[in-house]
Amino acid sequence: MGRKKSVILIGVGGVGKTTLVWRLIGLSLTPAATRRPGVYRIYYDGKLYELVDVPGQAAFEIAQAVASSPTFFFDRALLVYDLTREDTLHALYEIVDRLCLFKKCLSAAEVWVVGNKRDLAERYGVEYDADPASLGARRLEKISALYDPAYELARLLP
Ligand SMILES: Nc1nc2c(ncn2[C@@H]2O[C@H](COP(=O)(O)OP(=O)(O)O)[C@@H](O)[C@H]2O)c(=O)[nH]1
Numbered sequence: 119m120g121r122k123k124s125v126i127l128i129g130v131g132g133v134g135k136t137t138l139v140w141r142l143i144g145l146s147l148t149p150a151a152t153r154r155p156g157v158y159r160i161y162y163d164g165k166l167y168e169l170v171d172v173p174g175q176a177a178f179e180i181a182q183a184v185a186s187s188p189t190f191f192f193d194r195a196l197l198v199y200d201l202t203r204e205d206t207l208h209a210l211y212e213i214v215d216r217l218c219l220f221k222k223c224l225s226a227a228e229v230w231v232v233g234n235k236r237d238l239a240e241r242y243g244v245e246y247d248a249d250p251a252s253l254g255a256r257r258l259e260k261i262s263a264l265y266d267p268a269y270e271l272a273r274l275l276p
């Protein structure tokens with residue numbers, strides 16, 4: 119089966135991180151075991167994943183929670199924002215900056231930016247585009263954690 123892959127979801131409160139985790143957990147045939155609040159294990163496509171859902175609302179709280187996480191290297195970090203709210207995109211820069219101030223710059227094999235609530239962006243015709251490179255990320259993926267089929271959301275896994 120290979121080594122477990124770890125994925126951390128980072129972003130301010132309300133952007134849809136927990137919704138995304140719960141949709142991904144729905145993929146698993148084996149019931150997901152929660153080891154401690156915010157850490158979920160799923161099996162998908164013959165691989166074991168550990169998903170870390172960071173609690174908190176504001177950028178400083180998220181940065182603090184990530185910095186104090188016992189695991190520090192992740193196979194993938196998903197920087198999640200709400201496509202319809204520019205403040206949630208700006209917050210990602212603040213989180214990434216604060217992590218470096220804590221001398222804990224984000225350490226992940228790959229960083230992806232995830233623009234969530236695509237359904238709302240389409241409905242309102244409002245969408246703030248992230249520049250992934252400026253966040254140290256490889257790519258930007260736009261999703262609807264609420265409405266996209268789970269197998270499509272699974273493309274976010276390493
Ligand atoms: N319309 C829409 N709402 C979403 C989507 N994803 C999450 N939400 C809603 O946004 C709110 C916050 O979601 P939550 O997962 O708790 O955000 P978190 O604080 O980042 O964990 C909830 O009311 C969700 O139902 C989405 O893709 N589309």
Ligand SMILES: [Mg+2]
Binds near residue numbers: 136137172
């Ligand atoms: Mg949450």
